[in-house]
Amino acid sequence: MFAAFDWEVIWRTKAYLWQGMLFTFNLTLLAMVGGIILGTLLALMRLSSYRILNVPAGAYVNLLRSIPLILVIFWFYFLVPLAVKAITGSPYAEGIGPFYSALIAFTIFEAAYYCEIIRAGIQSVPRGQVDAAYALGLTYRQAMMRVVLPQAFRNMVPILLTQGVILFQDTSLVYVVGLTDFMGAASKVAQRDGRLVELYLFAAVVYFVLCFAASYYVKYLQARLTPASR
Amino acid sequence: MIEMKNVSKWYGKFQVLKDCSTRVEKGQVVVVCGPSGSGKSTLIKCVNGLEPFQKGEIVVNGVSVGDPGTDLPRLRSHIGMVFQNFELFPHMKVTDNINLAQVKVLGRSKEEASEKAHSLLERVGLKDQAEKYPGQLSGGQQQRVAIARALAMDPIAMLFDEPTSALDPEMINEVLDVMVELAQEGMTMMVVTHEMGFAKKVAHRVIFMDYGEIVEDATKDEFFGSPRSERAVQFLSKILHH
Amino acid sequence: MAYNWNWGVFFQDAMFGPGTYLDWMLSGLKWTVVVSLAAWLIAFSVGSVLGVLRTTSFRFLRGVAATYVEIFRNVPLLVQMFIWYFVVPELMPKDVGRWMKTGMPMPEHTSAILCLGFYTASRVAEQVRSGIESISRGQTYAAYAMGLTEVQVYRHVLLPMGYRIIIPPMTSEFLSIFKNSSVALTIGVLELTAQSRQITEFTFQGFEAFTLATVLYIMITMTVILLMRVVEGRFRVPGFIGTGGR
Numbered sequence: 001m002f003a004a005f006d007w008e009v010i011w012r013t014k015a016y017l018w019q020g021m022l023f024t025f026n027l028t029l030l031a032m033v034g035g036i037i038l039g040t041l042l043a044l045m046r047l048s049s050y051r052i053l054n055v056p057a058g059a060y061v062n063l064l065r066s067i068p069l070i071l072v073i074f075w076f077y078f079l080v081p082l083a084v085k086a087i088t089g090s091p092y093a094e095g096i097g098p099f100y101s102a103l104i105a106f107t108i109f110e111a112a113y114y115c116e117i118i119r120a121g122i123q124s125v126p127r128g129q130v131d132a133a134y135a136l137g138l139t140y141r142q143a144m145m146r147v148v149l150p151q152a153f154r155n156m157v158p159i160l161l162t163q164g165v166i167l168f169q170d171t172s173l174v175y176v177v178g179l180t181d182f183m184g185a186a187s188k189v190a191q192r193d194g195r196l197v198e199l200y201l202f203a204a205v206v207y208f209v210l211c212f213a214a215s216y217y218v219k220y221l222q223a224r225l226t227p228a229s230r
Numbered sequence: 231m232i233e234m235k236n237v238s239k240w241y242g243k244f245q246v247l248k249d250c251s252t253r254v255e256k257g258q259v260v261v262v263c264g265p266s267g268s269g270k271s272t273l274i275k276c277v278n279g280l281e282p283f284q285k286g287e288i289v290v291n292g293v294s295v296g297d298p299g300t301d302l303p304r305l306r307s308h309i310g311m312v313f314q315n316f317e318l319f320p321h322m323k324v325t326d327n328i329n330l331a332q333v334k335v336l337g338r339s340k341e342e343a344s345e346k347a348h349s350l351l352e353r354v355g356l357k358d359q360a361e362k363y364p365g366q367l368s369g370g371q372q373q374r375v376a377i378a379r380a381l382a383m384d385p386i387a388m389l390f391d392e393p394t395s396a397l398d399p400e401m402i403n404e405v406l407d408v409m410v411e412l413a414q415e416g417m418t419m420m421v422v423t424h425e426m427g428f429a430k431k432v433a434h435r436v437i438f439m440d441y442g443e444i445v446e447d448a449t450k451d452e453f454f455g456s457p458r459s460e461r462a463v464q465f466l467s468k469i470l471h472h
Numbered sequence: 473m474a475y476n477w478n479w480g481v482f483f484q485d486a487m488f489g490p491g492t493y494l495d496w497m498l499s500g501l502k503w504t505v506v507v508s509l510a511a512w513l514i515a516f517s518v519g520s521v522l523g524v525l526r527t528t529s530f531r532f533l534r535g536v537a538a539t540y541v542e543i544f545r546n547v548p549l550l551v552q553m554f555i556w557y558f559v560v561p562e563l564m565p566k567d568v569g570r571w572m573k574t575g576m577p578m579p580e581h582t583s584a585i586l587c588l589g590f591y592t593a594s595r596v597a598e599q600v601r602s603g604i605e606s607i608s609r610g611q612t613y614a615a616y617a618m619g620l621t622e623v624q625v626y627r628h629v630l631l632p633m634g635y636r637i638i639i640p641p642m643t644s645e646f647l648s649i650f651k652n653s654s655v656a657l658t659i660g661v662l663e664l665t666a667q668s669r670q671i672t673e674f675t676f677q678g679f680e681a682f683t684l685a686t687v688l689y690i691m692i693t694m695t696v697i698l699l700m701r702v703v704e705g706r707f708r709v710p711g712f713i714g715t716g717g718r
Contacts, residue, residue, distance in 0.1 A: 063686075063690070065693075066647075066651075066689055066690045066692075066693040067651065067685075067686050067689045067690070068650075068651040068652070068653075068654035068655075068665055068689065069651070069654075070654040070655065070657065070665050071654060071665045071668070071682065071685055071686065071689065074665065074668070074669055074672075074682060075682050075686075078672060078678040078682065079678075082475065169546075169547075169548035169549070170548070172548040172550045172551065173548075173550055173655070175550060175658065176657070176658060183548070183550060183551065187554070196554075196558040196559065196562075197558070197559045197562045197563070200551060200554045200555050200558060200559050201555070201559060203551050204547045204551050204552070204555060207546065207547050207548055207551060208543065208546045208547050211546035211547070212542060212546045215546065275613070278617055280613050280616055280617060302616075303616075303619045303620065303621050304619065305619075306616060306617055306618065306619040307618065307619025308619075309617075310617075311613075311614070311617035313610050313613065313614055313617075314610070315608070315610050317608075317610045317611055317613065317614035318614075319611065319614075319615075319628075319629055319632075319633070320633065320709050320711075320712045321632045321633055321636065321709045321712070330618070330620075330628055331618035331619055331620060334620060334624055334628065335618060335619040335620060335624075362710075362711075363709055363710040363711050363712070364711065364712075365709060365710060365711020365712040366710055366711035367711075376614075379618075380618075383618065383619070389617075
């Protein structure tokens with residue numbers, strides 16, 4: 001059945017595909033770091049008792065969680081050049097466009113999901129820990145940085161990584177604005193050489209192996225982090 | 231009625247039951263006691279095949295439980311069982327809990343089943359609660375419904391797995407009263423419990439288990455009069471003086 | 473910022489086809505809803521079967537279901553979309569493949585529905601499994617002790633409670649399917665996101681088009697949440713507090 005197929009096309013274009021994979025790793029990593037930082041801020045805002053902080057953070061999270069990632073990518077692909085033009089006044093600055101608009105879109109989008117994970121993580125630290133920290137005379141900042149967040153993040157590592165795997169899969173959607181991530185590279189080769197079957201199946205296998213290995217590692221980590229919890 | 235011969239069971243390498251043999255005659259009440267983790271709950275779950283065992287034989291009313299050819303659902307429908315945590319089905323009203331197996335297993339009509347349910351609820355003192363959901367009842371009430379649910383199947387024997395240990399102290403007696411009444415009517419019963427008052431009142435025999443073994447299997451008077459094993463003496467002194 | 477606002481754009485005649493750009497958006501909304509609901513039917517039924525299989529006593533069936541779940545959730549949806557649309561017809565027997573490419577009505581929409589449905593099924597399966605597993609072992613014991621068979625235990629005890637327990641996570645899977653349906657635009661389904669993008673390209677009124685799309689997605693989300701609240705209320709068990717944990 002595979003006789004008519006040309007699997008060698010993958011070997012011939014390996015350098016190009018590898019470039020795409022590097023782009024994918026890059027985008028995943030940067031968006032993950034950005035998403036976690038912004039997500040932590042949002043989580044602290046959502047947990048704050050000041051309405052001026054928790055209402056906007058709640059609105060942000062609910063808005064971003066209501067719309068598709070592709071729409072967010074389109075939004076920023078459209079907005080970033082406008083904003084750059086408005087700030088620098090120069091149409092030439094548009095050149096920084098596609099990668100940064102994708103990075104901003106992913107960071108902003110993922111932050112909403114990270115926020116909810118981190119909020120749950122913070123809430124999982126017993127209230128008594130916060131009371132104990134305050135009783136020792138620590139300030140809010142000290143209590144958060146020294147007592148609550150370290151414990152919360154330790155509990156959250158597996159879920160944050162799982163979300164990272166989801167993000168890794170989601171980055172394939174930059175295809176819609178023509179960027180050359182791994183999927184973009186695969187589909188460009190596929191269309192140029194008319195080798196859709198070979199390249200899409202190859203892409204599926206590569207994503208599967210990487211994501212399966214990563215989620216397997218997360219499971220292992222989870223088992224190690226929670227010894228004999230049940 | 232119930233006969234066990236050399237029953238052994240392992241979880242992986244860990245042996246939970248070691249060579250257990252005993253029998254319960256028709257109309258007898260046998261109390262099984264012992265420290266937690268001694269295997270008594272596992273033993274009673276082997277009787278109706280809820281827990282598989284690897285060695286030995288259990289025969290209930292002439293049917294071998296361990297035989298792969300045995301129709302377990304049919305066997306179980308003749309043996310009532312009451313659990314520590316009641317295990318009423320939370321999404322069904324009290325009557326529906328009692329009707330479910332009557333209709334689905336015994337094939338009774340809905341009317342017939344409901345009639346049975348109401349007479350049993352009256353018997354356990356809960357006829358006003360028929361249309362409530364389990365979550366709306368107290369623990370003691372739930373356990374009495376669970377007993378009614380088991381009785382609705384017209385069982386030839388009843389198994390009780392620590393029926394009062396999840397109850398608040400003030401509710402224990404309402405459940406024990408129903409069980410005592412049942413025993414006095416001549417029901418064949420196997421009861422895992424720490425309620426020694428119940429044992430003294432209605433048990434014919436008492437089995438003491440420890441580390442998966444049947445350490446003592448004696449008549450009630452022998453057991454409470456002069457337990458032979460050191461472990462049983464220790465156990466009794468702990469639970470009787472607290 | 474030098475941007476020419478023009479909310480009137482939606483009432484302009486569209487670049488091609490009859491009707492206005494607003495009609496484009498409404499048609500996009502229609503396809504988002506149709507594709508999502510049809511895919512949900514597949515996801516719910518296939519996912520339920522798989523989730524149940526993962527908890528049954530048959531080792532082989534458990535393995536089959538587990539393999540399905542691992543494959544479908546470790547390959548990006550976009551890749552799966554391309555495979556359903558471009559690859560599957562090539563791998564079919566010749567006649568079937570030719571029919572899929574030329575004879576099958578609305579090939580893009582059909583592929584998108586199948587893809588989204590079978591993808592989401594893997595996630596529904598995980599929810600159904602965790603719902604069943606969160607029911608205490610004692611409930612199963614009690615059901616078997618009455619003489620019920622395995623099928624009856626699932627039908628009368630495990631599934632009724634299992635589905636109730638997972639209403640909240642199923643709500644979010646149901647919401648995800650509407651959002652994920654936008655991936656169908658990559659194989660040419662003109663759903664809501666695709667239409668807003670298309671209008672932006674023809675009119676340069678990106679703010680207006682994307683804002684309307686965003687508002688419509690929010691309305692879908694709110695409708696689903698309200699609907700699921702009604703469902704949850706209808707099936708609430710009086711006095712039941714939950715099985716605790718997870």
